[in-house]
Amino acid sequence: MSKVEIYYFSGTGNSLVVAKDIAEKINGKLISIPSIMDRNSIKTDADVMGVVFPVYYEPYGGVPLIVRRFIRKLEGIGSKYIFAICTYGSGSFVTLKYLEKIIKSRGGKLAAGFTVNMPNIMAGPNLNNTKKQQKMFEIWKKNIEVIYEYVNTRKEGKFDAPNALVGKVYGLIKLIITPLIFLFKPLTLRHLKRYSDSSKLPYEELLQFMDRSFHTNEKCVGCGNCSRICPVGNIKMVDDRPSWQHHCEFCLACFHWCPKKAIESRELKDTVRYHHPDVKISDMLREKN
Numbered sequence: 617m618s619k620v621e622i623y624y625f626s627g628t629g630n631s632l633v634v635a636k637d638i639a640e641k642i643n644g645k646l647i648s649i650p651s652i653m654d655r656n657s658i659k660t661d662a663d664v665m666g667v668v669f670p671v672y673y674e675p676y677g678g679v680p681l682i683v684r685r686f687i688r689k690l691e692g693i694g695s696k697y698i699f700a701i702c703t704y705g706s707g708s709f710v711t712l713k714y715l716e717k718i719i720k721s722r723g724g725k726l727a728a729g730f731t732v733n734m735p736n737i738m739a740g741p742n743l744n745n746t747k748k749q750q751k752m753f754e755i756w757k758k759n760i761e762v763i764y765e766y767v768n769t770r771k772e773g774k775f776d777a778p779n780a781l782v783g784k785v786y787g788l789i790k791l792i793i794t795p796l797i798f799l800f801k802p803l804t805l806r807h808l809k810r811y812s813d814s815s816k817l818p819y820e821e822l823l824q825f826m827d828r829s830f831h832t833n834e835k836c837v838g839c840g841n842c843s844r845i846c847p848v849g850n851i852k853m854v855d856d857r858p859s860w861q862h863h864c865e866f867c868l869a870c871f872h873w874c875p876k877k878a879i880e881s882r883e884l885k886d887t888v889r890y891h892h893p894d895v896k897i898s899d900m901l902r903e904k905n
């Protein structure tokens with residue numbers, strides 16, 4: 617019998633739900649990526665490896681920093697069936713291609729890649745529109761079967777779930793935007809540069825300073841949940857207030873999960889607090905994972 621492992625990273629639970637559902641369906645072991653990042657190298661005897669994560673900043677390749685670092689630590693993956701599922705908010709055009717490249721650099725092959733449309737945790741006031749959410753979640757429930765079929769038969773290829781709100785036109789949008797996505801780099805860079813002392817830093821370093829965009833308001837009671845939920849331990853409590861340590865993934869877990877809505881960000885002025893409705897704060901705490 618083959619051994620299946622599902623590695624995941626998630627800020628607000630979208631990717632966690634996807635990882636859990638698929639792990640259950642294919643009888644795989646669920647492993648949180650942050651929980652194993654203290655290892656110098658990562659080796660496994662699993663025959664099948666799944667990687668599940670959210671898309672961050674498509675113009676820069678879409679793969680979160682921690683997932684890049686995780687892949688770079690993998691060893692002995694040449695003979696494994698590797699599949700990936702990325703959850704995205706608006707559109708995923710290049711993320712799987714970028715991931716494929718990193719996996720290849722480690723001697724492995726991304727055999728199958730899937731995208732899943734989920735609520736966009738960066739988006740503004742409509743994030744909690746339950747009708748739109750339900751549509752996305754229903755589509756995901758159907759697509760589990762497709763992914764299961766691929767993985768179960770070790771089929772290779774890609775299955776791209778269209779943005780639930782635009783439907784069939786998504787294919788056309790993807791065709792147009794994919795070759796142009798890198799033109800959006802300056803737009804992203806403008807945001808990233810606001811928080812770093814040196815605007816010449818590469819993307820991977822600039823992103824880590826995005827935590828300078830966070831601050832607390834008067835509702836903060838010093839409960840420390842933000843510190844316990846940050847997947848990369850980037851928040852220290854100093855005088856009962858969070859202090860960000862500048863190795864941020866910008867996953868927004870601190871912002872979205874704060875029970876008092878006391879964390880704000882200059883980058884998220886209209887964004888309402890969201891987390892996947894099937895995920896509880898206790899599922900996300902670092903000590904649990």
Ligand SMILES: Cc1cc2nc3c(=O)[nH]c(=O)nc-3n(C[C@H](O)[C@H](O)[C@H](O)COP(=O)(O)O)c2cc1C
Pocket residue numbers: 625626627628629630631632669670671672673674675703704705706707708734735736737738866867868
């Ligand atoms: C820093 C950041 C950048 C993002 N960039 C994109 C993007 O380029 N394209 C997109 O479709 N969604 C983007 N999103 C939205 C997330 O990919 C999406 O909401 C995802 O499902 C969140 O998953 P999680 O709940 O597992 O963290 C971004 C989210 C964050 C926090």
